[in-house]
Amino acid sequence: MPLTMLKQGQSGVIKELHGNSAAVRHLEELGFVTGENIRVISELAGNLIIELKGSRLALNKVTASRIILAD
Amino acid sequence: MEIRLALAGNPNTGKTTLFNALTGSTQHVGNWPGVTVEKKDGRLKSDKSVIIEDLPGIYSLSPYTAEEIVSRNYIIHDKPDAILNIVDATNLERNLYLSTQLIEVGIPVVIALNMMDVIRKNGDQINTKKLGDMLGCEVVEISALKGDGIQDAVKKAIAVAKSKKEVVLKQKFSDEIEAVIEKISGIITGKADSRSLRWYAVKLFERDEEIQQDLHLHSSDLGKIENLVASCEETADDDSESIITGERYAWIASVTEKCIHKKDTSGMTTSDKIDRIVTHRILALPIFAMIMFLVYFISISTVGTMATDWVNDVLFGEIVPTYLGGALENLGLADWLYGLIMDGIVGGVGAVLGFLPQMLVLFICLAILEDCGYMARIAFVLDRIFRKFGLSGKSFIPMLVSTGCGVPGIMASRTIESDNDRRMTIMTTTFIPCGAKLPIIALIAGAFFPDQVWIGPSAYFLGIVCVIISGIILKKTKLFAGDPAPFVIELPAYHLPGVGNVLRTMLDRGLAFIKKATSIVLVSTVLIWFLQSFNLRFEMVDAEESMLAGIGKSIAPIFAPLGFGDWKAAVASLTGLIAKENLVGTFGVLYGFEEVAEDGEELWATLGSAYTPVAAYAMMAFNLLCVPCFAAVGALRREMMSGKMTWFAVGYQCALAYIVSLMIYQFGTLLTTGAFSIGTVFAIVCLLFVIYLLFIKKAYSPEKKPKLTLERA
Ligand SMILES: Nc1nc2c(ncn2[C@@H]2O[C@H](COP(=O)(O)OP(=O)(O)OP(=O)(O)O)[C@@H](O)[C@H]2O)c(=O)[nH]1
Numbered sequence: 167m168p169l170t171m172l173k174q175g176q177s178g179v180i181k182e183l184h185g186n187s188a189a190v191r192h193l194e195e196l197g198f199v200t201g202e203n204i205r206v207i208s209e210l211a212g213n214l215i216i217e218l219k220g221s222r223l224a225l226n227k228v229t230a231s232r233i234i235l236a237d
Numbered sequence: 238m239e240i241r242l243a244l245a246g247n248p249n250t251g252k253t254t255l256f257n258a259l260t261g262s263t264q265h266v267g268n269w270p271g272v273t274v275e276k277k278d279g280r281l282k283s284d285k286s287v288i289i290e291d292l293p294g295i296y297s298l299s300p301y302t303a304e305e306i307v308s309r310n311y312i313i314h315d316k317p318d319a320i321l322n323i324v325d326a327t328n329l330e331r332n333l334y335l336s337t338q339l340i341e342v343g344i345p346v347v348i349a350l351n352m353m354d355v356i357r358k359n360g361d362q363i364n365t366k367k368l369g370d371m372l373g374c375e376v377v378e379i380s381a382l383k384g385d386g387i388q389d390a391v392k393k394a395i396a397v398a399k400s401k402k403e404v405v406l407k408q409k410f411s412d413e414i415e416a417v418i419e420k421i422s423g424i425i426t427g428k429a430d431s432r433s434l435r436w437y438a439v440k441l442f443e444r445d446e447e448i449q450q451d452l453h454l455h456s457s458d459l460g461k462i463e464n465l466v467a468s469c470e471e472t473a474d475d476d477s478e479s480i481i482t483g484e485r486y487a488w489i490a491s492v493t494e495k496c497i498h499k500k501d502t503s504g505m506t507t508s509d510k511i512d513r514i515v516t517h518r519i520l521a522l523p524i525f526a527m528i529m530f531l532v533y534f535i536s537i538s539t540v541g542t543m544a545t546d547w548v549n550d551v552l553f554g555e556i557v558p559t560y561l562g563g564a565l566e567n568l569g570l571a572d573w574l575y576g577l578i579m580d581g582i583v584g585g586v587g588a589v590l591g592f593l594p595q596m597l598v599l600f601i602c603l604a605i606l607e608d609c610g611y612m613a614r615i616a617f618v619l620d621r622i623f624r625k626f627g628l629s630g631k632s633f634i635p636m637l638v639s640t641g642c643g644v645p646g647i648m649a650s651r652t653i654e655s656d657n658d659r660r661m662t663i664m665t666t667t668f669i670p671c672g673a674k675l676p677i678i679a680l681i682a683g684a685f686f687p688d689q690v691w692i693g694p695s696a697y698f699l700g701i702v703c704v705i706i707s708g709i710i711l712k713k714t715k716l717f718a719g720d721p722a723p724f725v726i727e728l729p730a731y732h733l734p735g736v737g738n739v740l741r742t743m744l745d746r747g748l749a750f751i752k753k754a755t756s757i758v759l760v761s762t763v764l765i766w767f768l769q770s771f772n773l774r775f776e777m778v779d780a781e782e783s784m785l786a787g788i789g790k791s792i793a794p795i796f797a798p799l800g801f802g803d804w805k806a807a808v809a810s811l812t813g814l815i816a817k818e819n820l821v822g823t824f825g826v827l828y829g830f831e832e833v834a835e836d837g838e839e840l841w842a843t844l845g846s847a848y849t850p851v852a853a854y855a856m857m858a859f860n861l862l863c864v865p866c867f868a869a870v871g872a873l874r875r876e877m878m879s880g881k882m883t884w885f886a887v888g889y890q891c892a893l894a895y896i897v898s899l900m901i902y903q904f905g906t907l908l909t910t911g912a913f914s915i916g917t918v919f920a921i922v923c924l925l926f927v928i929y930l931l932f933i934k935k936a937y938s939p940e941k942k943p944k945l946t947l948e949r950a
Pocket residue numbers: 247248249250251252253254255265266267268269270271272273274292293294295351352353354355379380381382383608732735738
């Protein structure tokens with residue numbers, strides 16, 4: 167299921183990333199690697215603020231939909 | 238012997254703060270990722286033989302955006318003697334990802350754990366010694382902001398630079414990968430710098446195209462490497478880049494687990510709570526509009542004005558004319574020299590400097606905005622809206638930087654990933670009024686709209702509207718078609734802006750303004766004074782018969798439909814191209830000179846009666862939107878890296894400024910006086926044309942183009 171499905175306060179574990187290779191690469195280097203825990207801090211019309219490895223990142227909806235979580 | 242130290246690290250970790258503290262420079266510091274976009278060198282205050290290089294922040298040694306390439310190239314090709322890796326201790330895991338790569342390069346590395354003040358305040362604990370042992374390099378605790386430990390960090394970096402000791406990263410990949418990297422190292426031995434052999438091997442494993450080209454490898458070697466990588470990928474069922482990234486992060490997690498003891502982080506931090514409000518679905522935009530309104534209101538209509546009034550009315554209105562004028566009269570100077578000094582220099586440069594207080598207040602407001610952490614949030618909030626118009630929220634950061642000055646604003650667009658977005662941002666970011674345009678706004682607001690506070694903020698929002706309109710129109714053309722890149726931005730924790738930092742930024746920008754006023758603006762006003770005092774036979778004449786009037790009259794008709802078709806406004810707009818403050822300086826010379834000698838307070842009154850308020854607003858709009866100053870066009874040319882695109886941008890800016898200003902004047906006049914003329918018809922035609930471009934024209938879509946994006950899981 168994509169990250170967009172998480173509600174405020176929920177968390178999940180990254181399974182894989184979709185998208186073109188440059189964008190995927192960039193996301194991985196920012197720490198979006200398989201097995202990593204993500205928590206949604208707040209949500210704004212599908213755009214998210216998340217916690218990853220103890221820091222805060224903001225993603226838009228398209229990017230969030232490319233991050234697939236383990237069920 | 239000179240020693241070169243590079244400050245490298247993730248974005249927003251405090252590299253520039255440290256650089257300023259060590260070298261005494263005043264480079265731009267701000268609380269968002271991507272403040273520094275160019276490398277800058279300076280010399281260590283306590284030892285001039287040490288050169289320190291401040292680099293743009295990077296997340297890894299595989300660059301993603303333009304400014305990251307600068308850092309990678311410096312580290313890989315220019316090879317500093319040592320790297321001082323600035324690590325944000327509050328964000329250790331994600332920062333060490335870069336550290337492992339820096340150590341791999343083989344240049345001596347010292348890690349400076351920055352923001353230790355925050356760590357201590359939070360009550361977290363980091364075992365620095367153990368961290369250093371596990372990574373294989375020295376780790377020093379510092380606080381760049383407070384100045385703690387920074388001398389020690391530099392000393393250690395100088396020591397490792399001198400010792401030239403080989404550094405070896407203690408991290409190992411899984412056995413299969415290590416075996417392949419070993420084989421790749423064997424293939425490239427002798428072809429790459431031996432210190433960095435492992436780093437090159439890993440990069441080749443990741444199929445880094447730039448490195449493949451850099452090393453000029455024989456195609457048979459490349460083939461061998463490709464086979465090794467491909468077989469590895471097959472066993473792991475993953476691509477090589479992901480394997481490396483995954484293993485690196487896994488190893489880092491195992492290190493941080495042993496070295497850092499953090500308090501529970503599962504709750505909401507203060508920053509999270511603030512974010513709930515400022516990024517709120519409904520409140521976010523009103524809050525942003527409110528903040529920008531306040532910035533302009535405070536600097537143009539309140540604090541700034543009081544000070545500016547004093548400078549204009551008392552300092553340049555009474556004190557300088559009385560004392561300087563009296564002194565000059567006593568000297569018995571020739572008439573022309575007296576005119577040059579009093580009407581030209583005092584009238585022109587004085588008019589510009591009169592706005593200094595308002596600018597200083599603006600600079601303070603901007604410095605606070607930049608240092609508190611709001612910039613990244615507003616990029617995020619606006620992404621949702623900008624995306625509808627084909628721009629990414631990241632375009633907004635250059636626009637906020639442009640509020641200070643267009644040149645760094647244009648350069649800040651380097652952090653935008655997509656080329657089309659970046660070019661569009663470069664073209665439109667100067668629609669946002671910069672500091673140098675503030676005097677124009679304040680002048681128009683003061684002379685034509687006294688007591689109306691909306692003028693200043695309206696100039697700002699006019700800029701944003703023009704950016705959005707341009708976004709929609711340009712996205713439909715072939716040049717700019719394409720979706721904006723995915724949006725990800727790190728949100729730094731909010732913090733109270735440092736008083737020192739804010740004041741330093743203000744002083745720095747204020748000084749730059751004074752320098753400009755006493756150089757470019759001075760020369761321009763002297764030239765204007767000369768041209769408006771003499772005719773072609775070099776006889777001193779009335780301004781109406783001067784050379785300047787001749788020049789102005791020949792271009793004035795162009796501006797007639799915009800409501801300011803007299804030669805003075807035409808000339809002023811022209812001089813604004815050199816520096817926007819010139820506009821005010823020119824008006825100071827042309828409208829001020831009779832008054833200055835008699836009654837300074839009336840300086841702007843004559844100007845106020847020369848145009849209608851609508852015409853004045855149209856004139857302001859034209860000058861704000863039209864081609865920025867020469868310096869900004871130069872920056873635009875450098876960033877576009879294309880003469881053709883530069884001309885296109887300049888042409889577009891002129892056309893847009895003309896059309897917007899035409900509509901403001903014509904419709905404004907129609908509404909206020911009911912006068913309908915041929916100009917009104919033109920304005921209606923323009924309006925229809927804009928509506929067509931915005932809503933009816935079809936977007937360009939690349940047909941029958943093979944799909945190039947690679948899908949991968
Ligand atoms: N609390 C605290 N804040 C710091 C410290 N060092 C820097 N900062 C703040 O961190 C923010 C970023 O500082 P910069 O020096 O601009 O960071 P940078 O690494 O140059 O950032 P980029 O140029 O974007 O890569 C600023 O708001 C600084 O005030 C520190 O030791 N402690």
